[in-house]
Every structure is written in C-alpha cells, then in structure tokens.
Amino acid sequence: MQHGFPFPAKDPNLLALGFHTGRPVIIAGPCSVETEEQILSAARAVKAAGGTMLRGGAFKPRTSIHSFQGLGVEGLRLLALARQQTGLPIVTEVMDTAHIEVVAEYADMLQIGSRNMQNYALLKEIGRAGKPVLLKRGLAATVAEWLAAVEYITDSGNSSVVLCERGIRTFETSSRNTLDLNSAVVARLESGLPVIVDPSHGTGRTDLVAPLSRAALAAGIDGLMIEVHPNPACALSDKDQQITPEAFRSLMDSLGLLPEASEAVR
C-alpha cells in the first residue's frame, strides 16, 4: 500500500465539482475544442442532458505530428466562454510544465492524459497550481503504478485528485482499448479517491459507449467522461468514438440522469 492511502473522503474542492455526493459526475464534451460554435453547441447539449462538467482539449497529444494539434490558449478562452454560458465547470488537459500556469488560469480541473501518467516533472508541478487534478491511467500502467503517480501530485499538499480509467492496451482489436472495470474498482478501494471511467476512449466505438457507461455506474464508479460532439463525422480528432448530442441525451435517459423536464427547459 502506498503512503497516504486511502485518502479521507469528502475533499471540499472535489465536493464543489459534484464528487462525493452519491450522484455520478458526468463530464462530457468534444475531444478537441475546434470552433466557438462547436464548443458552445456541445456545452449547451451537455448541460441540457444533465451533464455536470464540460471537457474539451485545447492542448492535444496526438500520435502523429500531422494531425490537428489543438487550438492552445485560444481553446482555453473558448472553454471559459462555454462555462460562462452554461455554468458547467471545465476540465482540460495539460501536457507540459510550461503550460500549467495558463491552463490553471482558465480551467476548474487539470487533466493529466494517459501518455503523461508517468511524466514525473509534470506530476510534481501540477499539484502546486491549486486546482483539482484528473489523472488518467496510462494505457499499460498497473494499478500500483497509477497510485504511485498520484503520490507525485499529492506530495505538493494537494490531495484533490480524481482517477480516470480509460481502457488499457491488450491484444484485442475489436475495440480500440480494453475498458478495465476490475482495476477501476480496485483503484477506488485502495486509494479512497473518486474514480471515473471514460468509455469513449475505453472502447473507441460509439455503439459500446452506452452499455459500458451503464456497466461502470452499476459497478459503483463515481462518474463518467464521455466524448460528445455536435457533428462527430466532421470532428478533427476521435471521429469514431464521439457521440452526438442526441445519443448523449438518450444515454443520460437510460442512466436515469436526465434532468426533470421543467429544469431541462430552462
């Protein structure tokens, strides 16, 4: 068992984002922030269907340098605009120590992506920004390594950390990754931290997002992170796994998480 685990429940900064309430936190939004219209449209759809936080990538870690690399600071500005219009807190990825300050200026929660789960320089610095951190699991990281990475963040005194399981790399090719609910449950038991699941990356297939979302919540997971795009076919990244606003609404309905009719109209 790592030092400091399990963490006491009910961290106030996480409570402010909707964790520890007994109701799942639903983070949704596009893979990448692309245009003002796109992010605002996505944010409104997320809000209307009962989503509780907005996601969207401004700094994007892309396997190929020839792929869309994100809008950078302009993307952060658009996310802040979407927050202003919908009231949804925003979470977005930080890829380098040099960007922590600027991202922390705009975001409510800072995300460490899978590829940087063991970027220790970044982990050491990010805790000091004074914002909650969402730590995605590396695609070949064991639970033990994942929790060891948490300690690089909490060592700064910031224990507002949420874990996100997003699929591991296995031999199977019928889904992009293998969503590992076993480990999500184990990480939750061992760390005492909230653990959410990302079925969009965890499956890579729109037809699997809904069944695996239901599975994760049934397993007692604290929330979901789901890619929703106003027009997935035209998305600049992750075309095959982003769902439409309509599919998101239908998913929220099947999870029993759609806001009351009266609220939804607001």
Add this chain to the structure above:
Amino acid sequence: MQHGFPFPAKDPNLLALGFHTGRPVIIAGPCSVETEEQILSAARAVKAAGGTMLRGGAFKPRTSIHSFQGLGVEGLRLLALARQQTGLPIVTEVMDTAHIEVVAEYADMLQIGSRNMQNYALLKEIGRAGKPVLLKRGLAATVAEWLAAVEYITDSGNSSVVLCERGIRTFETSSRNTLDLNSAVVARLESGLPVIVDPSHGTGRTDLVAPLSRAALAAGIDGLMIEVHPNPACALSDKDQQITPEAFRSLMDSLGLLPEASEAVR
C-alpha cells in the same frame, strides 16, 4: 464476419435452459465437485437464492499436475444427484474427445474451458453429442478467434451455443484476469448468440465478484457464471475467488434476482 452469423435468436434448446427469456441465466456452484455433501449443499444454496443452473467441475484442467484433478465420472454422478434434488440443470466441463459421451450422459450443457477453446478436435466432436455447449473464451483469444471456434461446433448442425467471457490475460496483476466486457458486448452483437460473463475467473477476487456481476448485467449480458462453495477456505481449487452461499444470496438480492419470499421457503 464469420459464416452463419448472426444466429437467429430463440434456439429452443437454450430456451429450455432459461436463455432468451429476458431474465438473466444465473449459473452457480463450486469450482470442483468434491464430496456429495459439498455439491448438495452448494446446489441447495444456489437454488434457494434464485440460481437457475448448477455448475461444478468433474474433469478439471489444472495448471499443475500436483493439484486436485477432479473426481471424474463420480463427480458427474454427484452432479446428477444434485439435479435430482433441486431441479437445477447442470453444466460441466469436457476436456477430451474421449470423455464427451460420458459427460453428455449426465450433463444438460457441455462446457469447453478456456484452455481448450482452440482444441479443434474437441470442438468438432462436441457438437455431435446433441447437447447445448458453453464455449468459454480463451485467455488470449480475440473475439474473431472465439467466433471462429463457434463454427467448429455449429458445423455439426448443433447451433445451441452460449459464449462465456471469463477474463483475459493482460499485464495487470491486481486482479487474476481482466474481465473484458467490451468484447462480451461485441461478441453478443456479432454472433447473435447468448453471452454470459464469469466474474469469478474474470476477477479472481471475491470482493470484485458483486460489482462486476452488476456491471455485466447492466451492459446487457445474458447471464452470469459464479463460483459458490459452502466453505471456500477449504476448497480444493480456486479458494480465492469462490464466494459463500451467504455472499451469493446477497449478490442475488443486489441484482434483484432473489426469488419471492414464499418461493424461497419451499
């Protein structure tokens, strides 16, 4: 896509075992048949808690030759006795073509274990026994290979096949295997066959059996196969993953599958 897929729903032989009814099939019982008292006690507990089929190994594939190898035909006889006393149909593993006939004489459903998923001689013969077949996924088999193995069985004209996902082998060590719900859902979509999940082997940890059982059913899976032993600490195999009758009852309760009070008293 393999030839013959997807299979038409509602195979009558599977319907007789409780598949295709909209209600999950719950197969439970000990890893191995050990004694008359043990299997009868387990069978009664399974029945009382609402289980719909009885499992128990008579011929056991054990990694080490120094481990308990099963009771063989005597184990089959005890399973038949348990069926007589509880009315539960029985499923048990066949490990070799030479045993198909004798196992088919006693069992209601013939199981192909993970290690034999690509034992093609066995697959070719087993379909001819005229009994439904439960085909477990090999621990490193892709969905495509799993469905290709189905065709070795159905080629004999017997299409009463049920698939069982039981965890795959990955780098992760905090659970014995990685339960792969992604692939269970994909196999169900592609084959049209019923797919069940074995969270006992799929996790190898008693504390994960309940959350992953709930997850599997929430994902739309057709049933569960769960190891239940009257006294897991003394089990001759799989000590760490068999649950007690009390834990099984509690699991069935949490799944909303406990029989009505009046029925349970019978």
Add this chain to the structure above:
Amino acid sequence: MQHGFPFPAKDPNLLALGFHTGRPVIIAGPCSVETEEQILSAARAVKAAGGTMLRGGAFKPRTSIHSFQGLGVEGLRLLALARQQTGLPIVTEVMDTAHIEVVAEYADMLQIGSRNMQNYALLKEIGRAGKPVLLKRGLAATVAEWLAAVEYITDSGNSSVVLCERGIRTFETSSRNTLDLNSAVVARLESGLPVIVDPSHGTGRTDLVAPLSRAALAAGIDGLMIEVHPNPACALSDKDQQITPEAFRSLMDSLGLLPEASEAVR
C-alpha cells in the same frame, strides 16, 4: 521451481535426434503436408542445406474451419516416405488423444502445438507413446505454466521433452507474434531441457526469419524450427511466413551450418 527440474542433460532419445551435441538441431519443412511432390521436394531441400529433422503438419489446428485442415493419416504416410528418401527424422503435431497411436506409428517426435499446451488430457497420454515430445509454448503461457505442462508429460516416466518458443501474443502488430527470447533462455536455465525457437511463427514475416534465427542461436538456444515450402505463394497455410528452399540455404549458410560442398552434392 517445479518438481523434477532441472532435468539431467543428455537424454539418449534426444541425443539420437541430434540434441545435446553442441550443434544446433535444425528442424525444417512445410507448415502442412500438401502433396507427395511438395513434401519430397521440401525434404530434399532441407537435407541438402544441412537441416537435421523434417517437419510437416498432417493434422492441422486452423483458426477457421473453412481453412485447409490437413491430410491426416495420408499426410503421415507421405512424411514417412520423405524420411525414407532423405534419412531425416520427422516431427509432426498430435491434436487429440484419439490420434496419438497413429501419429506415434509414423513420427520420430510428437509435437504438441501452442493451442494445446494446456490440453491436459492430451499431455497426460502423449508421454505413454514412448516417443520424444516437442512442447510448443502457448501463445499467452508464462514460463511457469509451460514448465508445469512439461510435468504432465514427464509424469508418465517419459522425460524426452524438448521445448519450443514460437512467439507470444502482445499488443504489437508489425509482426504476427513477439518472439520471446528472454523466456526461451529462462526456460532452458530452469528446466535443463533443450529449448528450440520457431522464428517462422515467432515473427510471421519471411524478412525476419533470418535475423531472428541468428539471434536465437547467439543466445545459446539449442535449435530452430523453420517453415520451408517449395512454393510459399501457393501454400495452403501460413503463406506469409514460409521461406523458399533458396532462402533456407542462404540462412543455413549465414549460420555457418551448410554441409561441406562434397556432402551437399550427394
């Protein structure tokens, strides 16, 4: 450490096949026996280039039932004919207990394929046939499981066992499997048994067969098993990994294993 390991070196039955001599044993031949002309042509090419045993599948474990399934007993007869003409001992796969007797009648060494490494019924019986056994590693088997499988064979009193590493299943897709020389060396150290490597299955690419063959011998491995076909493009199985007689000759030359010119002319 498993019981009985490490085995004493210099088993006489293995010595008779060329193991324990300090010179690598080179087993070569087609994936499947297809026709008399094909197997005789392959056997002559193997012999001429310095190969020491002939391989060829008569009973074939194929992922799809729609693929060529092997010639069965007729294939065994053709292998025996090739042995008669070249003097090369033959090794061929047994897939089921029901075939052990007939294969043992023809073959000098009985092969257990990867998919059957944990077919315990087969392992228990095969040792009793009185022939040396070649045990291929399962594609997701640990070294510990592989050596535990050996004990199912040696429990019959037959310790003439040779191990064959043939690639494991990983996430990598640029080669068909990942040849695991680490484990081949470990298995050799721990078991005391001869260990050979199959770079044809271990890589699945003709352009990798030669470099990985050289690597295996440099690591101290006892021999190689290589797929050689007179006309790979027309092969009924494993087209992409079988090499031509010319490529085999060139490989043997680069390994310093080509017979003296005078012998080759015979």
Add this chain to the structure above:
Amino acid sequence: MQHGFPFPAKDPNLLALGFHTGRPVIIAGPCSVETEEQILSAARAVKAAGGTMLRGGAFKPRTSIHSFQGLGVEGLRLLALARQQTGLPIVTEVMDTAHIEVVAEYADMLQIGSRNMQNYALLKEIGRAGKPVLLKRGLAATVAEWLAAVEYITDSGNSSVVLCERGIRTFETSSRNTLDLNSAVVARLESGLPVIVDPSHGTGRTDLVAPLSRAALAAGIDGLMIEVHPNPACALSDKDQQITPEAFRSLMDSLGLLPEASEAVR
C-alpha cells in the same frame, strides 16, 4: 509509412558518436549518477572494456516518489568530468522541456526515456537543442507509434535520431520486460535510423544480459545500452539488472569487442 522515412544513412552527427561505422556502438554506465567516485570508476571500466559511450541518469523518472530521484545538475557536472577523464561521449535523460537547455549544455546525446516517448511537448522542443537524440520505445508503444514519435523530433529539422528498444510490457513475469527483437529489426528496416537494444531494462535480470546482447548483435542491431555499476548491490536504483565491471568485460570479450591488449593497458 510515415513521412520522411526511411532516413538517409550516415548522419554526420551520429557518425561522430560511432554510428554508421559497421561496428556496434556500446553505451554503458550506471543507471543513476550517484557519486563522483562511482561515475568515474564506472566510466574507466566502460572505457577499458571497449565501451564507446557513457550513460548515467541525472534526472531520474522513478515510479515512486519515495525512490532516489537523481542528482540533477550536479549529476550532469559529474558526467562531464567522467567524459573529460575518459574521452567517452555522454548520453543522459531529459524529462521536461524546462531541463532541455541545461542537459544539452553538458551531454553529447539527449535521451528520451520510455515513459516520455509520447510526451509531445518534450519531443517538439528537444530537436531544437542541436544535439543527437536517443528515443527509447515506450513500454506499450507499437512500432508505428514509435516512428510517429520520431517525426515530432525531426520536424524541427534535426534528424540525428537513434532508436532504442528496451523491452515491452507483456503478461510474462519471469523477466521484468519482454525484449522485442522483432520490432527492433522492423524499426530499423522501416526508419533507416540506427537502432540499439537495452538488454538491461529489456530483461531486468543480470543473467540474461549477455545472451540477449549477443542475440541483438546477431540480429544486425547497431549497438547496445548496458547498465554497469561498480557495486550493483549498493546501487540506488535498478539493483537487479546492473552488471559489474567484470561481467561487462566478460560480455565485451564474448562479443569480440574487447580492445587489443595494448590499448586496454593504457
């Protein structure tokens, strides 16, 4: 195929470090720089046995924050001192964009470690430092992803890149990682860049370093990276895989790479 591949052979900056000469480049030295005495002693041993470059970590990526984190800039200074005394060029890891400038001031070659293979912010910046880059493969990276990462470096106009295979993560536990020579050979064929192999991390076992080193060179690989420590039992990191100066000398002898007696005496 990625853009720009394969690269033309004979990059002058790499030639200056001994690549492209037909003779393997042997990089050796301790996992971490610990003290002046330790690194100087290691450097002298590496030089005397015929090693061609010195390795040593100053900034260390450690799974646990409770482990030794490296000496930082002081470590770089000690490496430079070792270079001054032995003439060996030095390679050391950069973990963050903020450290590129200082590391480039001291090192002859900048290493990107496995955990940062997809740290794109770092990859984009490092090429601009004007030094050759050693890019280690991520422990679950495909060859395609590895070569895509190269392009993040070469996009800056710096094509002095060497690849290093250091073992991948698989299910096998008898060695720390699985050294993947298949992929090392494929990466070499596809990229045209020099590829070296790190059998220390690739096996994690001192008894496997020599056989796998021989295997790698026999497969045509361009060099080796080997952990050598004056006193492995007291090492502050990677105790189980660092070899002694004597073992390194013996390895170089078995590779036929020991300097002539007259030179060694110098």
